Amino acid sequence: MQLLRHETAVIRPIKPPFDHDHTLPLSHLDTDRNLLVTLRYLRIYPGSRHNQSDPFHVITAALSAALLPYYPLAGTLRRRPSDHRLELHCRAGDGLPVILAVAGGTLAAGAGDGGDDPSFMDQLAPDPDPGSDPIRPMVLQITRFSCGGFVLGASVHHAICDGFGATLFFSAVAEAARGVGGAGVVDPVWDRSVLLGPRSPPRVEYPIRELLSLDRGFSPYAGSGKRVVKEYLNVEGAWLGRVKEMWYKQSGLKFTTFEALGALIWSSRIKADKLPPNEKVTFAYSISIRNIVNPPLPAGYWGNSCVPMFVHLTAGEVAGQPVWKTAAAIKGSKQHATAEYVASYVDFQELHYDEGINGGRRVSGFTDWRHLGHSAVDFGWGGPTAVVPLSSRLLGSVEPCFFLPGKEGMVKVLVHLEEGVVLGFRGEMDKLRNMENGLLSPI
Structure with a gap:
């Protein structure tokens, strides 16, 4: 099956979320060296569903709304000169890259159950250079299939969130896409270095x-x-x-x-x-x-x-x-x-x-x-x-x-x-x- 990437759109919050550039510290769990990896995964949505809207337009519009409270995902991760730990840089005008791709085949209901072509499936999510500097916390790809189905591929740097945190964000996007007014979506909380920072002075009392x-x-x-x-x-x-x-x-x-x-x-x-x-x-x-x-x-x-x-x-x-x-x-x-x-x-x-x-x-x-x-x-x-x-x-x-x-x-x-x-x-x-x-x- 052939895949063609058409464009990369940079999705920005629907209005400026801050009035000055700033840096947000990460927690010591975020910067654990064993978590300095990119998680890549797919969500598969087969065709034959009633909604005929274009998923690229629906999801990118919802992303713009969700990025208002989750604006750090539009920033960049950079290493701090003093100790080389990652921190999050937020600048006016930053956005989240979303790639539009199309594939000519059919996205079967059983796609993703393990029998698919691994090399093709790997193309359905962005694969950023792990050594890039700065690092994009999140890059997305929406691949439309001729049958009407689509795949949302995500590349999420583990330093920005774990699976639970990513699901909080995608749930907020989904709520915005369905136009339900944020029902069931909790307000995001940062405060990482405060809630999960080291004690003063640090002490290791557990073996x-x-x-x-x-x-x-x-x-x-x-x-x-x-x-x-x-x-x-x-x-x-x-x-x-x-x-x-x-x-x-x-x-x-x-x-x-x-x-x-x-x-x-x-x-x-x-x-x-x-x-x-x-x-x-x-x-x-x-x-x-x-x-x-x-x-x-x-x-x-x-x-x-x-x-x-x-x-x-x-x-x-x-x-x-x-x-x-x-x-x-x-x-x-x-x-x-x-x-x-x-x-x-x-x-x-x-x-x-x-x-x-x-x-x-x-x-x-x-x-x-x-x-x-x-x-x-x-x-x-x-x-x-x-x-x-x-x-x-x-x-x-x-x-x-x-x-x-x-x-x-x-x-x-x-x-x-x-x-x-x-x-x-x-x-x-x-x-x-x-x-x-x-x-x-x-x-």
Whole structure:
């Protein structure tokens, strides 16, 4: 399928949001070196919907309205000379770039379920130069298909917001597009350096150093140089429920879907990698701190509001122990999610920022997108039928795993793997598929 990019429009707020140029500081969670990546993803809206309006005009007009309160997204990220941390520069006349593209084919209802041409899908979201200076916090692309469907591709720098913060913004855009007067949209809150800044003086009272590594010369996203590919799975919720019930009988522990499925996939990946038994491996994930910090973060806070959590084991432990024990380790790691952990993590960033803070050298990143509200972003054509991550760098991992909204009763999983271990990973998953005669099938 051929794609043609027609123009790039710079969308500005409907009226000037400020009367003088200024700089906004970011929080220490925003500037965490492991989050200095661009998240690229797609929202897919197939054709055959009643609204015949041009999505490019509808969405760009709504963007202009939403950018009035969310004007920092029209600014630029620049490094501060004093310490090289990013900060947000806002100048009069700044705008958010939106690319218009067209494609001649049909956008099927099943698009985004994993069977699409990866190289074509990758063209549906902007791919800015990660080394550019200054950095655009957000760039969008709207691709219209001849069938009437469209794809909204987003490139969002993680320093400006996380998935929850981005969804707050897109929800505001969707409300404006539908002309519902902002019902249900909360006012955005910045105050990042105040709400999530270091203490004075900074102090690390939680044993953070047991979870994080310091290596000034280490780049977590350097990777091995080997090709990384995507592997999609559909996991039947009923099967996973039987697995969790079986583990409860064995361990007396009740596991969430994230804990159980994360353990199953991580175990299969480590076995397929065939690592030395004594090599340290890390399961990394993020946990929301919105209600952990005291006082809780305001509802409209749209900066990064998660901290990374880590499970450190050896490859031999993960490969050799019952999978429920790995799930138990993931469950147990949640005990770190306290207000003091958050404060110490922020203070650790303040004290050791230049020393290469990282989660380890063999990190598998896991993130759960099922409850971020992606599917509720309705510009007037209904919500998207699929959300497709394109990024392969997250949480200090070059092989992240995404849990995505699936069809009713299913969990869709996207796993990034080095090409050479895909067959081994599938073999390990096949063994699990036979547990309780369950269904765990590649898409």
